[in-house]
């Protein structure tokens with residue numbers, strides 16, 4: 249047999265039935281193990297042809313999608329069986345001998361209307377190609393991210409910039425200065441308090457000297473006072489009256505009478521109409537001589553030392569007192585006899 253006859257026998261059609269110029273083999277009928285081997289090549293008995301894939305004609309109903317896919321997956325065997333039948337479609341040119349190019353050049357019906365296993369196989373091939381393209385696209389998109397990742401990792405391991413170290417050190421130095429300031433302020437306040445306490449304690453080591461007013465006062469010449477007169481000009485500042493009277497012992501005398509009540513120290517008032525000293529605190533009354541006669545006062549008013557100075561003026565010395573109950577009013581310095 250010639251090669252052409254052998255191929256025709258393998259396809260299950262007579263040698264003369266193949267139209268001229270259709271030497272190309274369909275994609276599904278590509279050399280497969282199911283195709284009958286040539287006796288010259290394998291020196292084996294031709295194997296029985298594979299059972300044809302179910303089709304709309306054989307089943308009497310439209311193929312389901314699963315049946316179409318199964319027929320497409322087993323399209324090689326079915327294609328060999330269909331090769332025996334003359335295909336109504338024009339065969340591909342010898343220049344497009346590869347099965348995929350031949351199938352793609354044909355008008356492939358939609359998957360829902362496809363009944364030919366070759367069409368189904370073409371659909372599968374296109375779906376695979378699209379998936380491969382998508383996979384390549386996703387890989388191309390993922391590539392930049394995979395390249396950027398090391399950059400991020402590198403940025404993480406980059407040591408901190410010197411400026412940040414300077415800022416951190418400046419902040420910590422500022423905090424230390426603030427803490428130091430408050431410590432110094434606390435110690436300064438404590439030292440000031442201790443110094444104040446020490447100064448207050450040291451004050452007690454020195455005597456409290458008061459400026460005492462002079463105890464001697466010039467009140468004028470004896471002729472300035474009239475008999476029975478009570479002069480009050482020195483009462484407020486010096487605390488005594490100058491009295492000229494003979495009420496005590498019948499002698500005309502001038503004496504300096506203290507203006508301090510002998511009860512509790514209130515200053516009595518001179519009542520000229522009543523010719524008596526009256527204490528406003530508890531009502532003690534004193535004669536013009538100073539002798540008490542009413543109220544709680546226990547004793548007469550006191551007298552101060554009265555002398556005639558070299559200049560002819562009477563001088564009162566408050567440092568020396570004379571008390572009647574002690575018999576001191578008889579002392580010549582307790583009065584000035586006119």
Ligand code: FES
Pocket residue numbers: 509510511512513514527528529530531532543544545
């Ligand atoms: Fe003068 Fe009491 S103080 S009567």
